[in-house]
Every structure is written in structure tokens, then in C-alpha cells.
Amino acid sequence: MNELLQQLINGLALGSILALIALGYTMVYGILRFINFAHGDIFMLGAFAGFYLAPRIATVLPLPSVAGALAVLVISMAVCATLGVLIERLAYRPLRKRPKLTVLITAIGVSLFLEYTGQFVFGAAPKKFPEILPGFAVMHLGHLSFNSNQIVVISVTLLLLLALRFIVLKTRIGMAMRAVSFNPEAAALMGVNPDVIISFTFALGSALAAAAGILWAINYPSIDPLMGILPGLKAFVAAVLGGIGNLPGAALGGIIIGVTETLVSGYLSSTYRDAIAFAILILILLVKPSGLLGKKEVEKV
């Protein structure tokens, strides 16, 4: 029983990170109807931004410290938000009216470009992410032990989710986002500039991916340029599981994938870990292709 709870906590931490990445997929899909394949690599770039920023921030703020870690997090998010907007501008925007397959292939190209340029620039060998948070003692609750980093991951994710919910539901730009996702032409007629909204969506999604990258690196401090591939794919599966285009669904999907994966590697076999997400994907697409919280869409001619 205790072990199960312990595994659930581990799974929740992993799931929170996947949920943050999944939100980026689902937001872009909601508005542009395409899978931003390069999203997992923004996650990787977030971790690397933190890696290169940390020594510079250490000259201004003490590291490891809460303020310093916050600075690393926020600046990495800003860097990746800029990158996300830039990628959309250069690679995806010229293709807006082209077939979906063209955009998908471009996205795969961007993804490979980021990965292998990353290998070229950062080096292929894994790097050790610096300690940016003071590790306070492991807390015990009965027989359970909480790693301080896991608490940080879960609470930062929760805060970011609330912030995102506020932006999407309570602000003007959030309303515009929902409008564009509902019907781009009608939104444009109502005075919403879809280009601005799409850029904003990419900025928001990339910032969340960067946050996920930093949280991942705090939890598992070995980073390399190909680290984004698997978490990216699993997060995509999470988005599909929750119902793509649906924000609470993405968060839910992330948690489910994270917990299932941790439980399977804890109780069954850790070597099959990486196949779990894909098995879930095939299953969900067979049983309920619209996802847990998604609405069924009928294709109209």
C-alpha cells in the first residue's frame, strides 16, 4: 500500500511535467489543427536555456536559492516563448494555407533541425544540470517520503495551470484565443487578428514547455539534445488521451500517462516503460478517438 502511494507520488511528478508539455500541443492543435512536432524540442531547449543561464544568474543572485531558481525559470520561459514565436513565423506561417501534411513534414523538419543543431552546438554527451534549488531534507509522512523536488514540480505545475486557466478564460486575449479556435474566419471578421493570436498561442505553449524542461532538469539532472523526443511524444499521447484541443483534458492525460508509466515500470517491467504511452495511444484511438474529454467531430464535405 505504501509502495503504491509512493509510486503514485512519483507518477504525479512525471505526469505534471508531461501535462505542461501536452498543453502546448493541445493549444496549437486547437487553433491550427496540426501537430507541432517540434514542441518536444522546445522542452529540450528550455532545459538547455536553464543550463546556460544558471551560471550567469549566479553572478547576480545567489544559487541555489528560491529567487535564483525562479529567475532561471522565468528567463528560460521567455527565451523559449521567443523561439516558439520565431519558429511559427519562419516555418509554419508561410504554409498556413497548404495541405496539413506539408505542415506536418515541416514540423518534423524543424524538430530534427533543433535536435541535431542542438547536438552540434551543445555537444551530444549528456550534461549535468546545475543545482538551482536548495534541496531541503526529504520529508516523511508516515511511511511516505516526499522528495522536495517532486513537491516543487507538482506545485509549480499547479500554479502554471491556474495561470493558464486565468489567461484563457478571464482575459481579452484568452477570449480571442477561444474565438480563433472555434472559428478563425468569424473571429477575424469580429476584429481579432489571427496572426497575433497564433503567435501568442505559440509563445504560451513554448513557455510552458520551457517550464517543463526546467522542472524535468531539476528532477532528473542529466540533459542532452535528444531528451525532448520521448517526453514530447508521450505528452502528445497525453493530449490525445485527454481529447486534443481540450486544456483540462491535456492536464488530465498527462497525469494519467505519468502515473501509468510509473506504475508499470514499478510493478511490471521497467524495460517496457517507453512502449506504454504508445500502447495507450493505440487503445484510446480504437475505443474513443475523440479522447476522454473531447467532443466528437464529424468531417463535413
Place this chain on the structure above:
Amino acid sequence: MNFRYAKTVLLGTIALGFLASLFASRINPYWLFIFYDIGISIVMAVSLNLINGYTGQFSLGHAGFMAVGAYTSAVITNQFGELNVFAANAIFAVALLAGGLAAALAGLLVGIPTLRLRGDYLAIVTLGFGEIIRVILQNLDRVGAARGLSVVHGWTNLFWTFGLGAVTVYVVASLVNSTYGRGFIAVHDDEVAAGAMGINPTKYKVTAFVVGAFFAGIAGGLYAHAKQFLTPGGFGFMQSITFVVMVILGGMGNTVGVILAAILLTLLPEGLRMLAGIDHLPGLAAERPLGWIGDTRMIIYSLLLIGLMLTRPQGLFAFRQQRK
């Protein structure tokens, strides 16, 4: 491809492959292996073109089918010791066929449940399927798991690679040029309209998938008996991407273009490797070593993909007008 000459080209290539294989001992082994690679890439790219090009689906798991074929055929031939030429070639043919059938079965297994999906979903599912195969192979102790599997016999030769390359091209070309095969293009052009005309899109998609997977399995068998060593990691996502790049570069649904692209993209890394071997080119400053060029293959692929999609989505070698 001009279909009238297809049979002549088929028989000609097989005969040429046979003749060339008689003189194989005079060819520098380095080039011999590059020729094998080219033949295998042609089989892979042309069969993938049936799925991604003609039928308009998007499979990112072609290397997974290749893995199934490679391991199946290797497990079969590893049962045998030294054999005379005729027995060896007979066994090899059976093993290749078995590998192809096993891959086709895998294609059927993935195809039936998933081909109701469209475009990007299908891409991710096939990708996921490729990864599942890799993970399973990594856990199967009978085939060496992550340590890899040694293949005893190096039976792949020019006859088999180019003969089977020609057969693949011929089968795919006859299939899409047949009355039945028009259905693939109909599904590619407009699934809903094709359905309204009485064509069952799912059936066509599954057929394309199974035939494509069959040839990928055969290519896997050729690969296994050329390299003589298999690791699950060798059939990953990146390998699938390489074949996808060949299809896109050649022009989706353009067999001749895809063959050219397969040749070009197999030679490209070798060329880069040679450049990397030279310390510096004459005329370039000596302090700028060229060793880094060899590592940039994937960067070049990615830029090719992005650049092609932005400027020439019909592919590099699409000279005639594309089917509208």
C-alpha cells in the same frame, strides 16, 4: 514512370544484377556495400512511396516493418550451417519471403485498427508502433535483446539487392497503374469522394500498408544478410525518417524521383564521411578543419525537409506536372 517499358526494365535490371554479382569479387568491398545500401534504400523508399505517396497516408514507422523482416529472416537462416550456393540461395529466398510475410502480417495488425485515422494521427500511431517493435525486440532474449543479433550468413549480393529492387518497383508501378490501383490515388485525392464512388478507403489503405510492409520486410532481410549484425536501435525513428525524406525529396507518388532520391541520400552520408576524412580542402584555410561536416547529415536532412516544403513541396525531382 512510363509503364510500357516496365517489364523490360524489370528483366533487364535482374539480368544486370545477376551479371554484376558474378563480378562482385572484383568490386572494392566498400563500394559493394554502398551498392547494397542503395538497393535496400530503393526497396524501402519505393514501398514507402506506395503508402505515403500514392495513397496519401503518412507512415513514420517503416523501419519497424524492416526490423520485423530483418529479425525473422535472420532467425531462419541462423538455423543453417555452411551450404552450397544453390541451397544457400534457396534458403535465402525462403527466409526473405518469410521476413516479408511477417512484416506484412505486422502491417495488417497495425493497419486494421489504425487506418481509420487520418493524416497526423496516423503519423503518430505508426511512429508509436515502430517504437513498440523496437522496445519488444530490446526485450526479446531469444534474438539477443539489446545486445544485438549476429547473422551468420552474408548472403546478400548484387543479384538479390537489385533484383528485388526491380521487383519492388515493378510491383508498385503495376499496382498503381492497374484498374484496382486507381483506388489508391482516389483515396489520396479525396477520401470522402472516393468513398462516395464506392471505393472503400480503409480497404485500400490497409492494402497499401500490407504491401508496403511486405517489401520493407524483404528489405530488412537484405539488410540483415548484408550487415550481418542487428541491433534494435538500428531500426529507430531516425531510420524511418531517412526513408520519409527520400520519398519527400523524390516527390510523393513519383517512383523515378524516389529512386533517384534513395540513391542520392545513400551516397550523401558517404560523401560527407569522405569529406570528414580529409583534413581540409585545398584552397580553404588550413585552420578550418572539415571533420565537423560528417556530423551534419541530420542537420542537412532537416533543412532539406523544411526548405522543400516551403519552396517545392512536390519534391526535387518532379519535372512533369503533378497529378491534381
